[in-house]
Amino acid sequence: MIGKEDLPGLMKAVDLKIEETRIPAVLANLQRIEQVAQAVNEIELAPEDELAPLWRP
Amino acid sequence: MAAVERALAAIKERDGAINAFTAVLPERALAKEKTAAGVLKGIPFAVKNLFDVKGLSTLAGSKINRDLPPAARDSPLIERLEAAGAVLVGTLNMDEYAYGFSTENTHYGPTRNPHNLDHVAGGSSGGSAAAVAAGMVPLALGSDTNGSIRVPSSFCGVWGLKPTFGRLTRDGSFPFVNSLDHLGPFADSVDLLAASYDVMQEGMAVSGLKGIEGLRIARATGYFEENAEPEVYELVKRAAEKLGAKQTVDIPAAGQGRAAAFVITASESGQLHLPNLRKRPRDFEPMIVERLMAGAMIPAAWYLQAQRVRRWYYRLVMKLFETVDVILAPATPRPAQKIGQETFTIRGREMLARPNTGLLTQPISCIGLPVICAPVGKVDGLPVGMQIVAAPWREDHCFRVARALA
Numbered sequence: 001m002i003g004k005e006d007l008p009g010l011m012k013a014v015d016l017k018i019e020e021t022r023i024p025a026v027l028a029n030l031q032r033i034e035q036v037a038q039a040v041n042e043i044e045l046a047p048e049d050e051l052a053p054l055w056r057p
Numbered sequence: 058m059a060a061v062e063r064a065l066a067a068i069k070e071r072d073g074a075i076n077a078f079t080a081v082l083p084e085r086a087l088a089k090e091k092t093a094a095g096v097l098k099g100i101p102f103a104v105k106n107l108f109d110v111k112g113l114s115t116l117a118g119s120k121i122n123r124d125l126p127p128a129a130r131d132s133p134l135i136e137r138l139e140a141a142g143a144v145l146v147g148t149l150n151m152d153e154y155a156y157g158f159s160t161e162n163t164h165y166g167p168t169r170n171p172h173n174l175d176h177v178a179g180g181s182s183g184g185s186a187a188a189v190a191a192g193m194v195p196l197a198l199g200s201d202t203n204g205s206i207r208v209p210s211s212f213c214g215v216w217g218l219k220p221t222f223g224r225l226t227r228d229g230s231f232p233f234v235n236s237l238d239h240l241g242p243f244a245d246s247v248d249l250l251a252a253s254y255d256v257m258q259e260g261m262a263v264s265g266l267k268g269i270e271g272l273r274i275a276r277a278t279g280y281f282e283e284n285a286e287p288e289v290y291e292l293v294k295r296a297a298e299k300l301g302a303k304q305t306v307d308i309p310a311a312g313q314g315r316a317a318a319f320v321i322t323a324s325e326s327g328q329l330h331l332p333n334l335r336k337r338p339r340d341f342e343p344m345i346v347e348r349l350m351a352g353a354m355i356p357a358a359w360y361l362q363a364q365r366v367r368r369w370y371y372r373l374v375m376k377l378f379e380t381v382d383v384i385l386a387p388a389t390p391r392p393a394q395k396i397g398q399e400t401f402t403i404r405g406r407e408m409l410a411r412p413n414t415g416l417l418t419q420p421i422s423c424i425g426l427p428v429i430c431a432p433v434g435k436v437d438g439l440p441v442g443m444q445i446v447a448a449p450w451r452e453d454h455c456f457r458v459a460r461a462l463a
Contacts, residue, residue, distance in 0.1 A: 010354040016335055022347055029351035032412075033323050037359045039316035040366050052236070052367040052424075 002030050060195075061090045061144050064101035067193045068147065074174055075191050076166050077184040079106050080113060081147040095142030096252055102196040105182050106148040107155060108132045108240075109229040117231035118153040118181070120164045121333055121340050132229025134198060134240060134257050141256040146194060149184030153342035155200060155233040156326055156349070157181050158208050158414035159394075163342050167396050170212060172439050176393040179209030179414070185243050186213035195245045196253055200230065202237045203318055204388075204418025207444060210243060210430035211388035214440025216250045216459070217243045221449045222425025225257055234325045236364070237318060237422060247463040250429070251456055263456040272454060274300055277386035277446075279307035284403055284416045285387040292434040293387050293443050300461055306377055306384060311420040314370040318423035320355070320363035327352025344411075371424040378448040383458050385443055387417055388430045392439035421446055429455040431462050 002010075004027055011018060018026055058066070065083050072078050086101065093099050104110065107117040109128035116122045130136075135145055150168045152160055160168040160183025168183040170176040171191040178187040182199025186209030189197050199206045201219040210217030218241045225240045232238055242257070244250035251264045276297040282290050327334075330341075331353045338346055377384070390403045394410050401410045421428055426449060430442040447454035 014331060014353055016331065016350065016353060018350060019338070022338075022350070025347035026350045029348045030354065033320065033351055033355055033359075036316045036319045037355070037363070039313050040320055040363045041359060043313060043362075043366050043369065045362075045365050045369055049365045049369045051361065051364045052371065 002027070002034055059090065060099050061086050061101045061146065064146050064194050071191050071193055075169050075171055075187050077149055077168050077188040077191065077193065078103065078147045079116065079150050079165055079184070082145060086144050086146045089139065089144045093142040093144055095140065097138060097256060098142030100143045100196055100249070101146045101194045102138060102143050102198070103147045103149050103185070103188050103194050104135060104145065104198040105151050105185050105200060107151065107200060107231040108135060108198060110135065110145065110148055113148065115231050117155065118151040118162055118165065119342070121337065122231070130229070133226050137257045138253060143196065143253070149188055149197060151184055152181035153345055154326065154330065155181040155202060155205055156345045157411060158204065159411055160184060160209070161344070161396060163344065169396070170393050170439070172214065175395050176439060177212065177396055179212035179393060181205040182243070183209045186210055186215055186217065189213070189215045189243045189245050196249055197243045198240065199243055200233070201239045201241060201422060202233045203322060203422055204415035206241050206243065207388045207418045207428060207430040207442065208414055211442030212393035212440065214432040215243050215245060216247055216432070217241065217430040218250055218254055219422060219428045220254065220258065220452055221427045224260065224427070224452070232329065234322050236321050236325060239422065247456070247459045254452070260450065261453055263453050266453055266456050267460045269300060269457050269461045272383055272457060273304065273381045274302035274383045274385065274458060275304040275306040275381040276302055277308055277384050278305045280311035280420070281308065281386040281417055284390055286391050286403060286436070288436045289387050289389070289391060289441050292436070292441060293385055296433045296443050296462060297385050300458065302385065304381065306381055308377065308384070308420065309373045310370050313366060314420040314423045315416065317363040317366040317370065318419040320359055321367070323348070323352030324355050324360040327354070367423055374424060382447065382451070383454050384446040386446060388442040388444045389414060390416055392436045392441050418444070425449060427452045427455055429459045431459050
């Protein structure tokens with residue numbers, strides 16, 4: 001699981017400063033997304049499973 | 058009194074309690090009504106406030122967007138409805154930036170469910186559904202990324218259409234998740250839902266379509282049964298019986314499809330708002346700001362895997378449509394929760410209410426399928442809806458089934 005110690009690197013990567021009081025809630029949200037993402041990341045895909053097309057107006 | 062005057066009077070009388078509208082436009086509406094002509098002549102309608110309306114800043118439920126300059130023109134969907142004689146009377150409340158299922162908006166107040174004012178109207182197009190359910194307007198427009206038309210339709214007991222991804226232009230609307238955003242109508246009848254959709258779209262007309270002969274209709278089991286309260290699922294079963302639908306299908310990998318939608322939503326919405334998350338985080342809706350911050354930081358590998366899983370899941374579901382034309386599924390796990398309620402239970406499992414309200418809608422919109430949400434009854438005095446799902450571009454199938462239920 002992503003931990004508090006991982007946050008500084010993630011924040012730096014996207015140039016986002018987060019107030020200390022928000023850190024627990026941001027971390028909880030990240031961990032929730034990580035938990036959901038596991039259901040996606042564990043699927044073995046074939047090379048032909050390309051990206052879904054994005055919006056084209 | 059004409060319909061537009063009646064709508065303006067109803068808004069004045071009822072909206073204080075419901076809080077569906079964020080702007081009412083009597084001068085514009087009364088002027089427009091004088092020249093209105095077409096199949097929707099004189100029908101009042103309102104739009105979620107993420108649609109551009111000439112002269113207004115496009116709020117998208119936010120405080121930050123108040124600083125945007127007023128829109129220079131109406132969104133094309135408003136133009137199309139007005140070209141057919143409909144009359145815009147106002148703009149409607151929503152979850153900030155469409156990131157929610159309850160329309161509990163801190164900046165503009167919660168929109169209340171007309172069936173019980175202590176309960177949410179659903180979201181994120183809660184103002185749209187509540188305005189129709191309260192009889193203030195018969196027609197409204199909203200958007201649906203993960204369920205934001207279908208959830209409030211279900212909670213408020215009105216008809217809602219999320220067309221196929223890409224069917225209706227999104228020009229002149231404020232985005233949420235580019236890969237998943239759809240626009241569509243809410244109405245107080247199937248006829249009006251069809252008529253309004255027909256004037257906005259360019260495909261096969263659906264007005265007047267009826268009869269379900271030859272349609273292979275199936276009820277979704279598995280994920281869609283397990284994630285709905287028994288009383289809600291029972292109403293779907295009854296509707297299926299009314300339609301003579303004996304077949305059942307288990308939509309494969311629906312949970313993974315929902316998970317892919319969740320990751321894509323987190324990443325794209327976080328990235329979209331990153332500039333303002335850096336500059337003015339305190340101006341965001343408190344209920345979403347940390348979610349947006351988290352989404353902005355997730356690894357690209359998760360996002361790209363989710364986009365690939367979406368394609369994989371799409372292929373699995375398309376195989377189902379070789380044997381069925383229409384799939385029936387509950388729209389929401391439960392009826393509307395109370396305003397401020399943090400958790401609910403589904404078949405005895407306690408979970409967070411706000412992120413899980415879209416459990417049954419996200420697997421459908423994730424791959425862009427057309428869906429009508431139909432009111433099918435009440436549980437504990439509150440309405441619930443059923444999703445009528447068809448293969449891409451087959452809104453006609455959805456409408457034929459909807460009319461058989463109306």
